[in-house]
Amino acid sequence: MDQALQHLVNGTVLGGTYALLGIGLTLIFGVMRVVNFTHGELYTFGAYMAYGLVALLHVDFFLSLVLATMLGLALGALIELVLLRPMRKADIDSVMLVMIGAALVLQNAGLWAWGGVAKLVPTPFAGTPLVFGPVSVLPLRLFVLGVAATLLLVFWLLLERTRAGIAMRATFQDAETASLMGVRVGWVHTATFAIGSGLAAAAGALLGPVFMVSPAMGDLVGLKAFAIVILGGLGNLPGAVIGGFALGYVEEFGGGFVSSEYRDAFGFLLIILVLAIRPQGLVALKERVG
Amino acid sequence: MLRLEGIEVGYGRVAALRGVSLEVRQGELVSLIGANGAGKSTTLKTISGLMKPSAGSITWDGQPITGLSPREILRRGIAHCPEGRRVFPHLTVRENLAMGALLRHDKAGIAEDLEAMYARFPRLRERAAQAAGTLSGGEQQMLAIARALMSRPRLVMFDEPSLGLAPNLVEQVFEIVQEVRRQGLMVLMVEQNALAALSLCDRAYLLETGRVVRSGTGAELMASSDVREAYLGGRAFAA
Numbered sequence: 306m307d308q309a310l311q312h313l314v315n316g317t318v319l320g321g322t323y324a325l326l327g328i329g330l331t332l333i334f335g336v337m338r339v340v341n342f343t344h345g346e347l348y349t350f351g352a353y354m355a356y357g358l359v360a361l362l363h364v365d366f367f368l369s370l371v372l373a374t375m376l377g378l379a380l381g382a383l384i385e386l387v388l389l390r391p392m393r394k395a396d397i398d399s400v401m402l403v404m405i406g407a408a409l410v411l412q413n414a415g416l417w418a419w420g421g422v423a424k425l426v427p428t429p430f431a432g433t434p435l436v437f438g439p440v441s442v443l444p445l446r447l448f449v450l451g452v453a454a455t456l457l458l459v460f461w462l463l464l465e466r467t468r469a470g471i472a473m474r475a476t477f478q479d480a481e482t483a484s485l486m487g488v489r490v491g492w493v494h495t496a497t498f499a500i501g502s503g504l505a506a507a508a509g510a511l512l513g514p515v516f517m518v519s520p521a522m523g524d525l526v527g528l529k530a531f532a533i534v535i536l537g538g539l540g541n542l543p544g545a546v547i548g549g550f551a552l553g554y555v556e557e558f559g560g561g562f563v564s565s566e567y568r569d570a571f572g573f574l575l576i577i578l579v580l581a582i583r584p585q586g587l588v589a590l591k592e593r594v595g
Numbered sequence: 596m597l598r599l600e601g602i603e604v605g606y607g608r609v610a611a612l613r614g615v616s617l618e619v620r621q622g623e624l625v626s627l628i629g630a631n632g633a634g635k636s637t638t639l640k641t642i643s644g645l646m647k648p649s650a651g652s653i654t655w656d657g658q659p660i661t662g663l664s665p666r667e668i669l670r671r672g673i674a675h676c677p678e679g680r681r682v683f684p685h686l687t688v689r690e691n692l693a694m695g696a697l698l699r700h701d702k703a704g705i706a707e708d709l710e711a712m713y714a715r716f717p718r719l720r721e722r723a724a725q726a727a728g729t730l731s732g733g734e735q736q737m738l739a740i741a742r743a744l745m746s747r748p749r750l751v752m753f754d755e756p757s758l759g760l761a762p763n764l765v766e767q768v769f770e771i772v773q774e775v776r777r778q779g780l781m782v783l784m785v786e787q788n789a790l791a792a793l794s795l796c797d798r799a800y801l802l803e804t805g806r807v808v809r810s811g812t813g814a815e816l817m818a819s820s821d822v823r824e825a826y827l828g829g830r831a832f833a834a
């Protein structure tokens with residue numbers, strides 16, 4: 306029981322960052338119909354930016370996280386403007402190939418710039434866990450969860466409460482009609498890709514200090530992001546949050562109670578199960594047409 | 596005044612409009628009728644900037660607006676209420692109306708217009724917080740019309756506003772169209788229901804395979820034999 310509580314806490318911490326990752330990817334797919342293979346690389350990018358800023362440039366840890374996220378936003382905007390915007394009319398296969406190419410370039414650029422050896426991001430947090438009864442948690446992890454939850458909340462408020470957020474959701478649902486309302490669909494695409502990338506970079510910058518940072522870390526993370534998005538239903542934002550937490554818990558409980566070596570496999574097992582039973586994802590969209 | 600001259604537009608290599616010229620003058624309600632695939636919707640899409648013409652020109656108040664973006668066209672006071680209602684299904688009714696006023700920044704004016712829409716369409720007020728996709732077809736059409744009007748246009752284009760509605764709702768929709776025109780807006784309306792379209796309008800154009808083949812007052816078109824045979828079922832207007 307105590308052990309289960311501990312896994313619940315760990316799963317929640319992991320789930321929060323997974324949710325960030327999933328929201329970014331599903332948002333990009335939902336608005337742009339782009340299967341974004343660079344997502345994992347943006348995560349890696351965020352982690353390395355945090356490392357570079359904190360370990361090499363000795364920038365304040367908290368400021369570094371903000372800057373890493375901003376840089377992720379900027380890199381996302383750049384990718385959209387340079388690669389995706391000229392391909393607006395291209396078919397989905399060509400866009401996918403270009404995105405795979407971009408991911409390869411990003412990963413190898415990272416390897417070239419940072420070297421193959423895994424890095425540690427120093428943090429100002431104490432290494433001794435906080436103990437709450439039967440559960441103990443590292444202060445850093447608690448911080449990560451707090452930031453992830455705050456980012457999710459801010460993102461949700463922006464989307465629900467602001468004019469830009471409403472315009473973005475409208476574009477998500479019907480781009481042509483949104484353009485008739487005066488929405489500049491091209492800029493919504495750039496903003497969407499930038500925000501999605503920024504969220505991935507934020508997840509990387511947050512988890513980088515928890516784990517190690519290495520150039521190929523984006524591969525598995527990218528796969529997991531796709532798992533989360535598929536779990537929640539493609540293009541479904543609440544679904545991505547639920548999918549993120551579902552994956553976090555499955556990994557934690559599977560890794561804790563069954564086999565820690567197959568930890569990563571449990572998530573993919575879950576997707577296979579969900580796809581077999583509910584191919585539309587865990588959360589179906591309610592909609593009435595006509 | 597809106598004037599189209601020799602507009603040609605295609606989808607890929609397929610020509611949809613082959614030289615369309617028409618006008619909507621100050622205070623007019625103009626109908627555009629024609630068979631399925633004649634190019635009625637394409638005409639509206641070209642005016643609102645969704646499609647770029649390959650030839651011809653569009654002027655609005657004497658200024659060229661050919662090839663401008665939908666945003667720029669809307670800014671100049673032309674709103675397009677598209678075929679098939681196209682409300683944003685997962686946005687609430689209120690958010691859909693807010694989308695109509697997206698380019699406006701006069702908060703007080705927007706609130707005033709919103710109130711006017713709710714007063715005119717009480718069902719929309721009742722359902723203000725409900726997702727538009729859960730409304731009935733008729734309610735969705737009212738919402739689509741109200742949304743188009745929220746931009747405070749000077750010309751509003753309706754594409755088959757009566758499509759798929761029950762007869763009593765069809766009548767309501769046409770009443771609204773006439774109200775809009777009485778408020779001084781110019782109206783360009785595409786309608787399958789040629790009888791209604793011709794009896795409401797000041798002038799009308801008949802499109803066939805991307806060309807204007809007849810134009811004149813509603814009464815003139817109603818009296819012309821080919822319109823009667825093709826669109827009014829012939830016999831009904833023998834008297």
Ligand SMILES: Nc1ncnc2c1ncn2[C@@H]1O[C@H](COP(=O)(O)OP(=O)(O)OP(=O)(O)O)[C@@H](O)[C@H]1O
Nearest residue numbers: 606609610611629630631632633634635636637638
């Ligand atoms: N998205 C599209 N892609 C290719 N061709 C199209 C497209 N939309 C319309 N067309 C073609 O362009 C022509 C004009 O179509 P348009 O939609 O303007 O007709 P319409 O008069 O509005 O017809 P309806 O009464 O059925 O709405 C038709 O031949 C149609 O097949």
Ligand SMILES: [Mg+2]
Nearest residue numbers: 635636637678
């Ligand atoms: Mg049409």
